[in-house]
Amino acid sequence: MPMKISKxxxxxxxxxxxxPGEWLYLAPEGVTVxxxxxxxxxxxxxxxxxxxxxxxxxxxxxxxxDMEHTAIHPKDAFTRSFVEENGCAxxxxxxxxxxxxxxxxxVMRQILAGCGGxxxxxxxxxxxxxxxxxx
Numbered sequence: 464m465p466m467k468i469s470k471x472x473x474x475x476x477x478x479x480x481x482x483p484g485e486w487l488y489l490a491p492e493g494v495t496v497x498x499x500x501x502x503x504x505x506x507x508x509x510x511x512x513x514x515x516x517x518x519x520x521x522x523x524x525x526x527x528x529d530m531e532h533t534a535i536h537p538k539d540a541f542t543r544s545f546v547e548e549n550g551c552a553x554x555x556x557x558x559x560x561x562x563x564x565x566x567x568x569x570v571m572r573q574i575l576a577g578c579g580g581x582x583x584x585x586x587x588x589x590x591x592x593x594x595x596x597x598x
Contacts, residue, residue, distance in 0.1 A: 482591065483584045484561045488530060488571075489545075490580040492552035496532060499555075502577025503570055516555075522566035528559040545589055551580050568593075 490499075496518040500511050508521030516532030533556050535543050546554060559567040571582050575595035583589040 482561050482564045483586060484558060485585040486557040486559075487583050487585050487589070488555040488557050488574065488580060489549055489551035489583065490553040490555065490578055491550065494553050494578050494580065496530065496555075498578055499530065499574055502574050504573050505570075520570055522559065522563050522570070526560050526563045526566070528557065528563075528567045528570050530555045530557050549581055553580075556585070557582065 488499075495513070496511060496516055497513055500509050500518055500520075503509060503520055505520070510519040512518075518530040520528045520530075522528055533554050535546065535554055542554075546552065571593060572595070575581070575593070579595070581595075582593040584591050
């Protein structure tokens with residue numbers, strides 16, 4: 464006998480965001496967290512720790528988009544190749560709650576418009592990939 468799925472269980476499964484919560488921002492050489500912060504139009508709700516290479520941008524309702532400058536592991540030739548093929552040199556780890564994707568997408572659009580580069584999922588194949596023209 465098949466198991467019945469209640470409407471509440473079904474709705475919860477359908478409402479799950481299809482986007483990852485962990486991303487990479489690949490930026491042109493020399494792009495700093497200060498430049499990224501300057502590209503975001505909303506000037507309040509931004510915390511910047513420049514020496515640590517960390518940026519926190521409030522998305523509202525207690526959520527944020529967090530960015531941290533990082534280096535590619537020396538043995539990670541696959542990521543290094545992807546970054547270089549896309550004309551980038553700086554890598555930032557980006558995290559936000561997937562259910563806040565709409566707010567995060569607007570911040571990503573502003574960063575891409577001001578600093579260039581691309582956002583991609585921190586996944587095995589770097590998908591999804593978002594470039595400035597796609598937002």
